Amino acid sequence: NAADLATHDFGKRELHRPPPKGTVAYVLAVTTCYDESQKDKVAAHFFPHSANAPKNEAEFRDFALMLRSTIHAHSYRNPASNSQYDYKMHAIIHPMAKKCLASDKLHTLRAENGGDLDDYNDIVDRSVLLQNLGYHVTVENSPVAKSQVRGSPTLKEALQKNEQSGGEKVIDLIRLHAYTLEEYDAVIMVDYDTLLLGPVDKAVDLIVDSNVDDGINAAVNAVFSWEYLPSLANPQYRASVINLSFFLLRPSKKTFNDLVERYLTGPFAKGKGWGKMGRGSFPGWMTTQGFLTYYYDEVANWAKVEMNRCAFGNSGQDYNGDNSILITNGGNVKCGEGNENSECNECSQSTLLEVSVADLSYCRAPWVCGNDDADGGDDENNDDDATGAAAAVSTADKFSGLCPKFQNAWFSGRLQMEDVHPQLQKGSGALCIEGRYQPMMLLKPAVSYRPDFMDQ
Numbered sequence: 044n045a046a047d048l049a050t051h052d053f054g055k056r057e058l059h060r061p062p063p064k065g066t067v068a069y070v071l072a073v074t075t076c077y078d079e080s081q082k083d084k085v086a087a088h089f090f091p092h093s094a095n096a097p098k099n100e101a102e103f104r105d106f107a108l109m110l111r112s113t114i115h116a117h118s119y120r121n122p123a124s125n126s127q128y129d130y131k132m133h134a135i136i137h138p139m140a141k142k143c144l145a146s147d148k149l150h151t152l153r154a155e156n157g158g159d160l161d162d163y164n165d166i167v168d169r170s171v172l173l174q175n176l177g178y179h180v181t182v183e184n185s186p187v188a189k190s191q192v193r194g195s196p197t198l199k200e201a202l203q204k205n206e207q208s209g210g211e212k213v214i215d216l217i218r219l220h221a222y223t224l225e226e227y228d229a230v231i232m233v234d235y236d237t238l239l240l241g242p243v244d245k246a247v248d249l250i251v252d253s254n255v256d257d258g259i260n261a262a263v264n265a266v267f268s269w270e271y272l273p274s275l276a277n278p279q280y281r282a283s284v285i286n287l288s289f290f291l292l293r294p295s296k297k298t299f300n301d302l303v304e305r306y307l308t309g310p311f312a313k314g315k316g317w318g319k320m321g322r323g324s325f326p327g328w329m330t331t332q333g334f335l336t337y338y339y340d341e342v343a344n345w346a347k348v349e350m351n352r353c354a355f356g357n358s359g360q361d362y363n364g365d366n367s368i369l370i371t372n373g374g375n376v377k378c379g380e381g382n383e384n385s386e387c388n389e390c391s392q393s394t395l396l397e398v399s400v401a402d403l404s405y406c407r408a409p410w411v412c413g414n415d416d417a418d419g420g421d422d423e424n425n426d427d428d429a430t431g432a433a434a435a436v437s438t439a440d441k442f443s444g445l446c447p448k449f450q451n452a453w454f455s456g457r458l459q460m461e462d463v464h465p466q467l468q469k470g471s472g473a474l475c476i477e478g479r480y481q482p483m484m485l486l487k488p489a490v491s492y493r494p495d496f497m498d499q
Contacts, residue, residue, distance in 0.1 A: 063119040064127035065228030065251050068294075070221040071110070071178070072232070073136040073169060074214050076143035086207035087275060090215050091287055092326035095235040095408035100143060100167040101482035102410045105457070106235060107134075107176050108483070112456055113239040126242040131227070132178040134169075135220050141182055142168050183220050185212035186303045195311035201329060208330070215330035216306065222292060222299035228254075232290040235408065238401040240452060243289075245399075246355060249348050250293050261345050264298065266291040268352035269386075270402060271362060271369055275324040276314075282322035283371040283386070284336045286356040289400045305342060306334055322370045340372050353390035357398045358405040359445035361391045391444040395452070398445070406446035409453050410482075412475040457483065 078096030097103040111132050115121060119129045144166045170180045188211055192199040202208050208215075221230050229250040231243070246266050253263045267290045271281035292298075315321035316328050317337030327333055339347045350356075362369065362378040369376040369386050378387035454474055461470035461483060468484040475481065 060122065063129040065247070066129045066131060067118075067247055068131050068133050068221075068224050068227040068230045069110075069114055070133045070135060070218075070224070070230055070232050071107070071234065072215075072218040072221070073134055073140045074217060075137070076140050084275075085205050087326045088201070088324065088329050089205070089208040089213070090327055090330065091234070091332045092272070093235045093404065095403055095411055097235070097410065100169075100172070102480060103143075103167075103169070104172060104176070105410060105482050106408070107173055107178070108460075109453060109457060110233065110237060111177060112460060113453075116456070117239050117242045124242050126244055128228075128242075128244060128247055132176075133221075133224065134173045134178045134180045135217050136170055136173075136180060136182050137214055137217050138182055138184060139214070141170050142166050181220070183217050185209060185214055185216045186219055186299075187213045187216045187306055189213060191307050194308035197313045198311040198329060213330055215327065218287070218331045219299060219302055222294055222302065223296050224294045225296060227294055230292050230294045232287055232292070234288050236288040236402050236404045238403055238449060238453060239399070240395065240401055240449075241399040243291075243355070243399055246289075246291050246350055250291060254293075262293065263348050264293040264295070264343065264346035265339050266348045266350060267339075268350045268356040269371075270352070270356060270358065270404070271367065272325040272327075274370070275326070275328075279366070279368055280323070280375075281362070281367045281369050282325040282328070283369055284322065284325065284327075284332055285339065286352070286402060287332055287335075288402045288404070289356050290335070302334075302338065305338065309334070309337065320372055353388060353393045354397060355400045356402045357390045357393055357400070357445065358402040359391045359449065360405040361389050361444075362387050363389055393445065395445065395448045401445070401449045401452075403449060406449050409450055409457075409474055410480040412478055412480045 074090065077098060078090070078093055097106055114130055114132070117124045118126050170182060173180050189199065189202040189208070190211070192202060202213060218232060221232055224230050229247050231247075249263045249266050253261075267285050269283045270286040270288075271283055274280040274282060309317060310319075311317050311329070312321065314323065316323055317333055318341045320337075320340060322328070322333070322336065325333070366377070366379045367387075369378060371386060376386045457474075458470050458472070461467045466485050468486055470483070471481070473481055
């Protein structure tokens with residue numbers, strides 16, 4: 044739990060425990076300071092959509108801290124988890140996202156009282172911030188230059204025409220650098236929507252236990268679940284794509300080089316997207332999410348395992364309820380009442396114990412708070428003293444099912460940390476006040492924005 048993260052020396056091991064089976068790198072790609080894809084329709088073509096992208100640096104710090112806390116709680120370092128895998132946090136930062144100045148200033152009750160939150164209204168160096176939270180940080184540019192794209196004139200023109208995709212290079216593709224971390228047994232891509240609720244050994248074993256291609260049993264190189272993103276052309280249609288909130292891969296520089304080359308030379312058609320199948324346009328269809336979906340559908344299909352999305356990547360959303368039409372690699376699937384197709388499974392009916400990884404893209408993250416709906420508007424029904432789950436849920440249909448449970452799991456972890464750590468002020472129990480997120484606060488920070496209480 045969060046208390047373990049704050050009070051235990053990560054280097055200690057109980058004498059009777061066997062060593063970990065392996066080490067997993069959790070990789071967070073920081074592509075931009077603040078997500079513009081919600082406001083800019085053009086940017087949506089080049090970046091995966093996340094309604095949970097932090098809007099200031101205090102939210103970013105709390106997200107990064109709690110991401111590591113939940114991963115630690117369900118790793119080998121917490122004996123109570125029974126996990127066999129150790130972990131290491133990695134952050135890959137684009138140069139343009141290294142130093143950030145929030146456009147959304149902190150106007151919270153805690154900020155008004157001064158303290159360390161004042162520092163978050165100035166420029167914050169995220170590489171320093173994340174290192175002090177125990178992340179290994181690299182600043183990387185994209186491995187793909189727009190001018191080198193030669194497989195699709197349509198893709199090349201779209202990338203070069205729009206500055207939102209980056210300058211000379213395609214910003215979002217820094218995520219591919221995760222494949223180069225060969226010193227680890229497995230790598231997991233995570234993002235602002237990721238919430239670990241249990242050990243992920245079952246998924247990691249698929250990579251670690253198949254580490255040799257013996258000519259009979261092919262090695263598994265990617266483990267993931269599908270998520271369904273609304274089409275940019277018609278929101279009732281949803282593209283079935285790889286969920287980057289939990290994307291498990293076998294690190295390999297050879298695969299990295301193959302991915303870069305195939306991005307440059309792969310087939311991409313206007314309106315259709317990547318490959319023969321295509322899924323049309325959706326957020327991120329021209330970059331990492333769309334490309335990897337194509338790669339593991341049509342290029343390296345033999346090397347993947349698709350996990351149950353109710354357990355790994357559960358968003359709590361009911362696709363039968365809104366009669367979605369899913370665009371999958373097996374054709375279109377129309378969901379609706381009484382549809383028992385596995386693609387339309389009502390994962391919202393799962394119990395919390397059945398979910399190892401939650402995807403908060405639908406339920407929204409706790410730091411979003413109740414007045415930030417999908418369009419950035421205000422919720423007139425927001426309670427001034429909203430706390431816990433209700434504070435971060437913006438519409439009435441999200442108060443049932445898993446959404447409040449996801450929110451409460453995150454919030455209870457934060458409260459535990461505030462209760463036990465000597466450098467943190469005790470929480471008031473309010474996550475959101477007057478519709479604004481209340482960040483954690485340090486007591487007497489030695490250096491601005493440096494919560495350097497995380498063991499490495």
